[in-house]
Amino acid sequence: MAEKYTVAIIGCGRLGQHYAEVYQTLPNTEVIAIAEYNPERRKIVGERFGISALYEDADDLFRHEKPDLSVIVLPGKFIKDAVIASAQAGVKGVSVDKPVEARLSDVDEMIAECEKRGIVFAGGNLQRAIGEVQEAARWLHAGDFGEIRGASVHGWGGEISGGGCQHIAVLRLFTGAEITEVIAWGAPQEALEKDDDEGLMINAQFKLSNGLICPIFSEATLTRGVDVWTDDALIRWDWGPPVIYQGFDDAGARIRIDRPYTPLKYPRFSYLGTSILSFLDAVENGGELYVSGHDLRQSLEAAVAAKHSALRNNAPLSLPLADRSLALYPRAYRWLGGDQSGLVQTAQQALEDPLFPESA
Ligand SMILES: NC(=O)c1ccc[n+]([C@@H]2O[C@H](COP(=O)([O-])OP(=O)(O)OC[C@H]3O[C@@H](n4cnc5c(N)ncnc54)[C@H](O)[C@@H]3O)[C@@H](O)[C@H]2O)c1
Known part of the structure; x- marks a missing residue:
């Protein structure tokens, strides 16, 4: 045993x-x-x-x-x-x-x-640890859909660090790349001037280490997650298992395909289970973490850079940021917990x- x-x-x-x-x-x-x-x-x-x-x-x-x-x-x-x-x-x-x-x-x-x-x-219980998100990423990286041509993020605003860390973690996983430059526009001004991310709406453009230029939408478009596309396929994460489209019909619309994902060992625990299993595998066998401390840092850093680029009239900021004293706080419940923020269990x-x- x-x-x-x-x-x-x-x-x-x-x-x-x-x-x-x-x-x-x-x-x-x-x-x-x-x-x-x-x-x-x-x-x-x-x-x-x-x-x-x-x-x-x-x-x-x-x-x-x-x-x-x-x-x-x-x-x-x-x-x-x-x-x-x-x-x-x-x-x-x-x-x-x-x-x-x-x-x-x-x-x-x-x-x-x-x-x-x-x-x-x-790094814990992020959507990046969803078994199907990990499997879709493996298919992408194996070249099953061809070369990645583009990526975009939707509905990042409102909580760009607290909840938005999810988007950045999936974007980096799917593209297999790091964010190297951030240019951003933010509103409202009161939210930009605060220390926390509550209500901050950011539109941005990220440059990735693989050369992609990635648009970031503050509002949900029709979706609220990450799109990655190749010449004829679209992998769409919008909370939960990614939806995959491949090819186009006669009217030029994308065709949704139904490639089955591997069933989970502990479906009851969903991605908290897959996240913990990957943690145990990393400790026992040196396996790769589904979510690492580094992933959480990169999510925070993208949010910090976006806020500061927006504050400086969309100045391009290179990552890693030179000034490590920069910070962006999440809203009170995430920063202080339920007892101190009034949402007591x-x-x-x-x-x-x-x-x-x-x-x-
Ligand atoms: N990944 C996710 O999907 C997800 C979901 C929910 C919450 N979270 C995050 O997890 C964190 C905890 O959330 P929660 O809903 O469990 O909050 P919570 O307030 O219900 O629980 C936090 C617990 O930590 C205890 N605590 C605080 N400071 C402590 C200390 N120094 N030593 C020991 N215990 C201490 C509190 O007494 C409380 O019981 C938050 O930061 C939240 O943002 C993540």
């Missing part, structure tokens, strides 16, 4: 409880400890998941426990300290969720700390919220 990995969940609110359920279900992982700041919720999740090793925060937990994996499901503001504490405690892998911190230098520091210690640093919900439906 393969090694059984011990897991600590750091932050056990709404999403942390989902993570705990997946790790308790997988045959080669075991949740051994939980760090949760809210005392009432800490007690409830301890009982709910049958864990008696309960701590206030990461520092407290690592004084007593040495898990293989540190699974950090905290609001953005608290992620960096927990990653550094995990790395220094000698875990084999750390995962965080999106959006990651706000300041580029803070993300650099987390990545460097893990890299220098040979620790896998995974009640004790009753923590006790009985349905997680993954049994039948799915």
Whole structure:
């Protein structure tokens, strides 16, 4: 039997409880400890998941426990300290969720700390981890649809870092390229002048390392995701499994094809499951992460660059940005969490919220 990995969940609110359920279900992982700041919720999740090793925060937990994996499901503001504490405690892998911190230098520091210690640093539950998104990317990269000719992003506005990190992560996956230059236009002015991304509408043009010039639409067009096209095919991610078109009918319209995706091993857990399986594969076999800390950084960096290009009358900005002190905060719920932003998960919900439906 393969090694059984011990897991600590750091932050056990709404999403942390989902993570705990997946790790308790997988045959080669075991949740051994939980760090949760809210005392009432800490007690409830301890009982709910049958864990008696309960701590206030990461520092407290690592004084007593040495898990293989540190699974950090905290609001953005608290992620960096927990990653550094995990790395220094000698875990084999750390995962965080999106959006990651706000300041580029803070993300650099987390990545460097893990890299220098040979620790896998995974990026969590992004749509990029959807099994079908990964498979469509593999088909694209294998040349099944021919050479990539173009890409575009739709509906990026409103939350260009908090939720928009999804678009950038899929764009980079599908094109197999990094963003090298950003030119952007933004509105309204009040949103541009704030520290966070709430309500900020950005249109932009990204230059990619493979030479593509990629238009970025703030509003949803007919769709809200990423399009990538070749001479005769279109791969369209609009939240969920990508839709694929290949060829044209007599009227010149694209024809939707129905190429079957490989069924998931844990369909009940959807992309939280595929994301965690890729994390385990990376720790055990050096496999490639579906979502890495680097992916989260690149999403943040594209958003920071877009905001600053817009502020400077669409000046072109080269990536990586030279000024690592630049930051863009997500809205309060993502930055501070439910308890501090007023969207509190009640004790009753923590006790009985349905997680993954049994039948799915
Ligand atoms: N990837 C996704 O699809 C997705 C979905 C939902 C939430 N998120 C992100 O995940 C994060 C958590 O979201 P949530 O809905 O679980 O929020 P939440 O507020 O329900 O849970 C956060 C938990 O962390 C605890 N906490 C805060 N600071 C702590 C600390 N220093 N040490 C220990 N515990 C601490 C809080 O008490 C709370 O229980 C947010 O940043 C959110 O943006 C991502």
